[in-house]
Amino acid sequence: MKFTSFPRLASLRPPPILLPARRFLALRPASPHVARQTIFSAPSYDIPLTQKAVTFDAIRGPITIQKAWPVTQPEELLPGQVLVRVVYTGVCHTDLHAWLGDWPLKNKLPLVGGHEGSGYVAAIGKQTNTDLKIGDAVGIKWLADSCLHCEECRKGYESSCAEAKNSGFSVDGSFQQWAVSYANHLTPLPDGFPLEEAAPILCAGVTVYKALKTAALATGEVVVVPGAGGGLGHLAVQYATAMGYRVIAIDSGEDKRALLASYGVEDFIDYTQGDVVKAVQELTGGHGAHASIVVASGAQAYEQALQYLRPHGALIAVGMPPDGDIKASVFWTVVKSHRIIGSYVGNRQDAIEALEIAAAGKVHTTFTIEDLDNLPSVFERMRAATLNGRVVLDCQ
Incomplete structure (x- = not known):
């Protein structure tokens, strides 16, 4: 497993300016x-x-x-x-x-x-x-x-x-x-945006974009995405990058690693190959992540997230494992001022923003x-x- 030192200044990019999507269409590949x-x-x-x-x-x-x-x-x-x-x-x-x-x-x-x-x-x-x-x-x-x-x-x-x-x-x-x-x-839909590309954004894209907004992060802060190689996750890492955050992706297998690398993700943790909590800590200089957008469908992803969040970090619950519960220590939740927030799709404005970012070529499904x-x-x-x-x- 390869870890990269923190911070990475190249990732401190400003968030996107949401101009009308039609102005960006010429930049998109056919x-x-x-x-x-x-x-x-x-x-x-x-x-x-x-x-x-x-x-x-x-x-x-x-x-x-x-x-x-x-x-x-x-x-x-x-x-x-x-x-x-x-x-x-x-x-x-x-x-x-x-x-x-x-x-x-x-x-x-x-x-x-x-x-x-x-x-x-x-x-x-x-x-x-x-x-x-x-x-x-x-x-x-x-x-x-x-x-x-x-x-x-x-x-x-x-x-x-x-x-x-x-x-x-x-x-x-x-x-x-x-x-x-x-x-x-x-x-x-944005003018000229292909309908087949718009379809997955209408749920998966809007859902993860709203979750990232809910985390209320600052440019350059670290967001972990468990389930990063899935239908929701591969969009979450792209929206997070477009919003100026540093992404740590969690999933398994070389195919998922390669997929996420194609989206510019440099920090990948294979959860089948070692201690996920320790790996996140190493990648963040021992400080932990500012947020975790949990789109994975396993309850273990929630348990791990609460262990690798830094003080004042946010766990944003998106994935819904059957009969899953979030088990959090009241003491450490209070002392570390952790935020545990459910994020359930987005509103009408969130949908428009998510589509504009995709139409601008910042997100590809x-x-x-x-x-x-x-x-x-x-x-x-x-x-x-x-x-x-x-x-x-x-x-x-």
């Missing part, structure tokens, strides 16, 4: 998947009566590829609702949890899952107050709707709204070609594109932990 897209922005769309959708009727029940699932027609849309022609949709572990039913929350049944959908506005419900227009490129996120009037919404904590609706959980989501969503929470019909296979590989990066489904 997407290798653009040629696959056959549906584009248009002033109107021919809306069919039926569509392809992937559904399940019971927890852990058969996952069905529906060929004639009904499409909500424009005249059926309620005020505030929008019909989106979904072009691409990401697949998240939350989608798998909904099918497995292993969360202490119940989702609707039957269910069309999915909450990382990118596509175009095809119809808008009558009496909807919105700036959206037919043909606008938009993103469907986990948070489908909220009241916008309660204290949580007013403070920007829309995901905590008592009336919140969640895409692919409490309302049908983006594993279909024509999805109903809500004008207040659809996210406009490792993903493969597969057909919507492949969702059952994706779930199988996700359960077996054999996926590298994200999977984006083609809904065309």
Whole structure:
């Protein structure tokens, strides 16, 4: 295991200035998947009566590829609702949890899952107050709707709204070609940003970006990312670098080391090869990390984080291991002034910022594109932990 001395002055870069994303598009390499897209922005769309959708009727029940699932027609849309022609949709572990039913929350049944959908506005419900227009490129996120009037919404904590609706959980989501969503929470996509690249940012990207903001770090401070080579983690290290932080990545295997090195990560700890806490301490001159953004799905990552944080350090809980608990010494939490904070997706502004950073070329998602019909296979590989990066489904 190779450790590098601390500090590294080259990492003390200023945080990004969030200018409109369209000003950066020329700096981005061309997407290798653009040629696959056959549906584009248009002033109107021919809306069919039926569509392809992937559904399940019971927890852990058969996952069905529906060929004639009904499409909500424009005249059926309620005020505030929008019909989106979904072009691409990401697949998240939350989608798998909904099918497995292993969360202490119940989702609707039957269910069309999915909450990382990118596509175009095809119809808008009558009496909807919105700036959206037919043909606008938009993103469907986990948070489908909220009241916008309660204290949580007013403070920007829309995901905590008592009336919140969640895409692919409490309302049908983006594993279909024509999805109903809500004008207040659809996210406009940056001009020219490829839809397939936007899809994973709408959940994974927004989630880790918000977690990093929650840590409230200063430029040059050290953030550890357990699970750095996964779907959330590989985005977290890139956002952390773009925000001016020094990253220590924790994962296992040479493939993950190589992936993270391609994103400029120099400090990598293989948790299977030694003492993680000792390794973090050595890489930080014995001081410990300023924050740990735990996106790993194992409870041990939380236990270790509390041991390698420096005084006033922050543990930001993102990954949700089944039946996992955070066990913290009250004495040392008080004496070291540790902060233990849960971070649950992001708000509307967080989503816009996360997309702008990605559109500026600061963050790139490792993903493969597969057909919507492949969702059952994706779930199988996700359960077996054999996926590298994200999977984006083609809904065309």
